[in-house]
Amino acid sequence: MAATRPAKRPARAAKPKGKSPARKAHAKPAARSAAKAMAKASLKRPKAAAKVIAKRPGKPAKPLTKAAAKAAAKGQAKAARPARRHVIVGAGTAGINAIRTLRQLGGTGEITLVAAERPYSRMVLPYYLDGSIGAAHAGTASPTHLERWGVKALFGRRAAGLDTAAGKLKLDNGDEVPYDDLLIATGSSAARPPVPGADAPGVHSFWTLADAEGLSRAIAPNSHVVMVGAGFIAFTILGGIMQRAGRVTIVEVASRILPRMIDDAGAALVGQWLQAKGVTLRAGTTLQSIQSKGGKPSLALAGGGTLDCDAVVMATGIRPNLEWLKGSPVQVNHGIVVDDRLRSSVPNVYAAGDVAEAKNLIGGAREVHAIEPTAMDHGRVVGANMAGKDVRYAGSLLMNIVSVAGLDIASFGAWDDPQAEVITGHAPARHAYRKYLFRGERLVGAILVSPNAETWSGNDLGMLKGLVQAGRPLGAWKAWLRQNPFDIKKPYLAGRTVSALLPHTTLGQASPSPRE
Amino acid sequence: MKALRIEPEKCTGCMRCELACSYMQTGAFQPAKAVIRVAALEAHTSYAPYTCVQCAEGWCMTACPVDAIAISPLGAKIVLADQCVGCKLCTIACPYGTMHFDVNTHKATKCNLCAGDPACAAACPTAAIVWTETDNRDWLGSFAAERSTFNLTGMAASK
Numbered sequence: 001m002a003a004t005r006p007a008k009r010p011a012r013a014a015k016p017k018g019k020s021p022a023r024k025a026h027a028k029p030a031a032r033s034a035a036k037a038m039a040k041a042s043l044k045r046p047k048a049a050a051k052v053i054a055k056r057p058g059k060p061a062k063p064l065t066k067a068a069a070k071a072a073a074k075g076q077a078k079a080a081r082p083a084r085r086h087v088i089v090g091a092g093t094a095g096i097n098a099i100r101t102l103r104q105l106g107g108t109g110e111i112t113l114v115a116a117e118r119p120y121s122r123m124v125l126p127y128y129l130d131g132s133i134g135a136a137h138a139g140t141a142s143p144t145h146l147e148r149w150g151v152k153a154l155f156g157r158r159a160a161g162l163d164t165a166a167g168k169l170k171l172d173n174g175d176e177v178p179y180d181d182l183l184i185a186t187g188s189s190a191a192r193p194p195v196p197g198a199d200a201p202g203v204h205s206f207w208t209l210a211d212a213e214g215l216s217r218a219i220a221p222n223s224h225v226v227m228v229g230a231g232f233i234a235f236t237i238l239g240g241i242m243q244r245a246g247r248v249t250i251v252e253v254a255s256r257i258l259p260r261m262i263d264d265a266g267a268a269l270v271g272q273w274l275q276a277k278g279v280t281l282r283a284g285t286t287l288q289s290i291q292s293k294g295g296k297p298s299l300a301l302a303g304g305g306t307l308d309c310d311a312v313v314m315a316t317g318i319r320p321n322l323e324w325l326k327g328s329p330v331q332v333n334h335g336i337v338v339d340d341r342l343r344s345s346v347p348n349v350y351a352a353g354d355v356a357e358a359k360n361l362i363g364g365a366r367e368v369h370a371i372e373p374t375a376m377d378h379g380r381v382v383g384a385n386m387a388g389k390d391v392r393y394a395g396s397l398l399m400n401i402v403s404v405a406g407l408d409i410a411s412f413g414a415w416d417d418p419q420a421e422v423i424t425g426h427a428p429a430r431h432a433y434r435k436y437l438f439r440g441e442r443l444v445g446a447i448l449v450s451p452n453a454e455t456w457s458g459n460d461l462g463m464l465k466g467l468v469q470a471g472r473p474l475g476a477w478k479a480w481l482r483q484n485p486f487d488i489k490k491p492y493l494a495g496r497t498v499s500a501l502l503p504h505t506t507l508g509q510a511s512p513s514p515r516e
Numbered sequence: 517m518k519a520l521r522i523e524p525e526k527c528t529g530c531m532r533c534e535l536a537c538s539y540m541q542t543g544a545f546q547p548a549k550a551v552i553r554v555a556a557l558e559a560h561t562s563y564a565p566y567t568c569v570q571c572a573e574g575w576c577m578t579a580c581p582v583d584a585i586a587i588s589p590l591g592a593k594i595v596l597a598d599q600c601v602g603c604k605l606c607t608i609a610c611p612y613g614t615m616h617f618d619v620n621t622h623k624a625t626k627c628n629l630c631a632g633d634p635a636c637a638a639a640c641p642t643a644a645i646v647w648t649e650t651d652n653r654d655w656l657g658s659f660a661a662e663r664s665t666f667n668l669t670g671m672a673a674s675k
Contacts, residue, residue: 093581121581127601132622137582137601373579373609380578401608406619410608452619455548459613461604466611476668490667492613493555493564493660501611502571502654510572513587514580 084109086386087169087177089159090185091115092122093372094353094379096141098183101383103149104512109386112152112177114159114169117208123236123372125212130240138209159186162328164346181348183382184325184336188318188354188370193228197290202297203312206237215313222246223310226299228287230257234315235402235409241313242277242405249280249307251299256283261400262411265426266433266449273407273431318370320355333357335368340392342382350385352378361395361469362413362444369396377506384507391507397469401461407431408452410461413468414445423478425485430454434485441473456489463492470500517591518647520627520634522565522655526644529554529563536639540630542618551616551627552636552645555660562663565636565645568593568614568627569653576626579609584624592629600624 086102086109088095096119099111119141127133146153154171161170162182169177190207192198204215215237219225223245227234230252241248250257256267257274271281286302290312299307320335331337331345335357342350342358351358353375357366374396384391401410414420420437427433432454437445446464450457467474467488474481477491484490505511531554534547542549552567574593577585584599585606602622607615616625629647637647 123581123603123605124601127603133601137599140582372581372605376578376581399608401604403604408604412608452617456553458607458616459553461607462610462613462615465608466613469611480668489555489613490557490660490664493557493566493656494664494667496656496658496661498569498612498656499654499658502569505573506578511574511578514577514583515586 085178085180086111087179087182088113088185089115089169089183090187090353091117091119091141091153091155092185092187092353093140093375094185094187094356094382095119095183097376097379098185098350098352098383098386099141099149099151100514101380101507102387104516105384105387105389105507107383107387109180110152111150112154112179113146114154114157114171114177116156116158118155120209122207125206125209126236126240128209128212129206129216129237130243135209135213159184159324162325162330162349164329164349167348179348181350181386183379183386184330184344184349184351184355185353185375185379185382186321186324186355187375188320190314191317191319192314193287193316195287195289197292197297198314200290200292200297201295202292202310203290203314205314206233207318215311218311219244220246220310224249224308225311225313226251226297226307226309227313227315228252228299229313229315229317230254230281230283231259231315231317232261232400232402233318234313235261235404237313237315238274238279239404242279245310247280248278249282249309250274251285251287251301251307252281252283253286254283257281258409261402262409262447262449263416263435265424266409266411266435266447269428269431269433269449270404270407270409272428274404277405318354320368320370322355333366337366341385341390342378342393343385350382352382359393359395361397364395369398371396371398371400373397373399380506389507393506394504397465399465403452406452408448408450408457408461410448410464412446412464413437413443414439415447417445420444423482423485427486432457432486434460434488436481436485438474438478441475441478442471443467443474444471460488463488463497466497466501467492467495469504470495470497472497472500517649517651518632519570519591519650519653520567520629520637520655521646521648521650521652522567523644523646524562524564524656524659526642527554527563527565528642528644529556529560530641532639532641533565533636533645536635540635541625541628549616549618549625551614551625557660557663558666561666562659564656564660564663566614566656567636568610569612569655570627570629571612571653575609575611576606576615576624579605581605588628588631590629590632593626594628595624595626597621597623 120138124138158172160172190205205211224247225245227250230250258267288300291298297312335355336344336351338351338356338358354370357368360367381391381393399412423436425434433449435447534550535545537550537552538546555564577593584596588594600623606624618625634647637645
């Protein structure tokens with residue numbers, strides 16, 4: 001049985017739902033256990049050689065001619081320039097990709113990595129939960145990698161403040177790390193709604209490796225698991241929970257499932273699929289409180305009902321980790337506002353991934369795309385720029401795919417653009433749905449729902465992405481698609497999409513193997 | 517560098533490449549598992565074999581969260597099956613639609629150039645697919661556009 005799949009839900013998902021005012025996120029439980037072997041390295045900058053040379057003893061201070069002084073300064077700078085000090089905050093997808101790219105592109109500066117947790121891929125935790133991989137498989141940059149990249153790693157530490165004038169990062173233990181340039185890639189934390197009992201025993205989040213381990217231990221073959229929230233994160237683990245637990249109930253405050261990933265028609269199809277697999281859906285249901293009944297959680301729902309279970313999973317959104325930046329001049333809107341080179345309002349401070357409000361490929365507006373592929377792209381672009389290249393990011397394409405019990409659900413780009421011209425294909429008997437969103441002759445967004453056993457649906461996924469990414473005018477193929485909505489292959493191939501895409505690279509050069 | 521040179525003008529739509537590919541990749545003659553797919557154009561009067569172009573970006577490779585896609589000595593982007601968790605991110609990252617998902621193994625699959633002796637090229641009876649030195653990755657060019665006018669005019673006539 002195919003379980004779940006990738007990418008994170010957009011940060012918009014963390015917005016307050018319903019009538020509760022400004023939801024306060026639950027503090028993320030730190031996975032500090034992983035952080036014992038913390039390198040206690042000297043954070044002092046190596047003596048600035050240029051300074052030393054300027055005070056060279058034994059040479060009388062003698063006025064130089066202007067030209068000679070200039071030449072001497074140049075020579076000294078060349079001979080004695082200290083290594084550039086790069087500081088990366090966060091060891092998630094964006095941070096590790098930045099470090100890798102920095103080294104792959106020849107950057108020779110010092111790298112200090114500050115991270116609360118050891119590096120792992122959050123996106124593969126659902127596979128740990130469903131039992132198809134061990135926890136070690138989720139690890140990304142191993143100690144060997146970090147050593148090979150020459151990274152001074154400060155694990156178990158969190159950023160506590162930023163002094164951009166002095167060029168110093170303040171840590172939660174009071175230490176300071178000086179930098180010449182810095183990447184903020186602190187990611188997101190899981191948010192819980194402010195209902196009484198949200199921290200009761202048996203209530204889990206699913207965000208960190210420690211969360212995954214905790215939830216995994218809590219599920220038994222006869223368990224009844226209640227999932228609060230029916231967004232992307234919930235769906236990434238739904239398949240795994242369906243495999244491992246006896247019963248699954250989904251409680252969602254919105255009127256339908258996946259409210260920020262697909263439209264009503266797609267959601268209805270997914271709902272039917274899940275109900276046929278035995279999942280109980282309770283959309284439009286507000287959780288009021290959680291009590292502990294005989295050591296097990298019992299949910300009180302608005303309208304009077306209760307729901308007893310063995311474990312609750314709070315998949316109620318995420319919020320970017322930005323509180324520590326308060327008081328710094330780094331401009332923050334929904335995320336840290338960055339330019340096309342991913343520099344914040346403070347030019348030697350970059351931001352990437354869930355905390356960055358960066359260019360959207362479709363339309364060019366700055367938005368937070370808290371998804372895995374954007375974190376990778378951002379990290380690579382920052383790494384290249386820190387290595388001295390001048391890379392401008394074309395913009396990230398919002399895309400999500402999740403697969404539950406053999407049903408693929410995916411959306412791309414401006415899938416909810418209210419101004420777009422819409423073409424749909426609906427084949428309920430096949431559990432298949434397509435939605436195409438056009439601006440003029442260009443495809444700007446798409447939704448796909450299809451059983452993954454359908455041979456061509458896999459190709460359709462990539463082709464939809466390619467059409468949105470390439471943005472080629474489809475001419476008469478748009479009208480054709482209206483009559484043949486399940487045949488995206490012909491418009492794709494005939495639209496010369498391959499020719500249009502081939503010259504594109506993110507960093508202006510061929511990508512090296514990640515394992516090089 | 518050697519690559520697959522595909523000349524769709526020579527393709528007869530016999531689908532031997534799909535059979536050979538699936539056998540080489542999975543040990544079974546099962547075109548649904550092939551990572552080269554023949555697209556039928558113009559109501560089956562033209563065909564275009566279609567597979568991974570081994571693009572410079574490697575969208576699948578740069579999107580993989582567990583570094584399960586690497587570059588082989590042949591220059592092919594290859595899936596390291598023991599690392600792949602089946603998250604499908606590569607299938608939405610590849611803008612060419614040439615990442616596949618094996619519903620039995622729950623792993624991503626793609627063209628790996630058969631370790632230097634591509635089965636599709638060996639099986640092609642008309643040399644529409646040839647394993648040779650070439651820099652051109654844009655096999656398709658305008659072929660599909662030229663062979664699809666019927667689709668559009670047919671659509672227009674029925675209106």
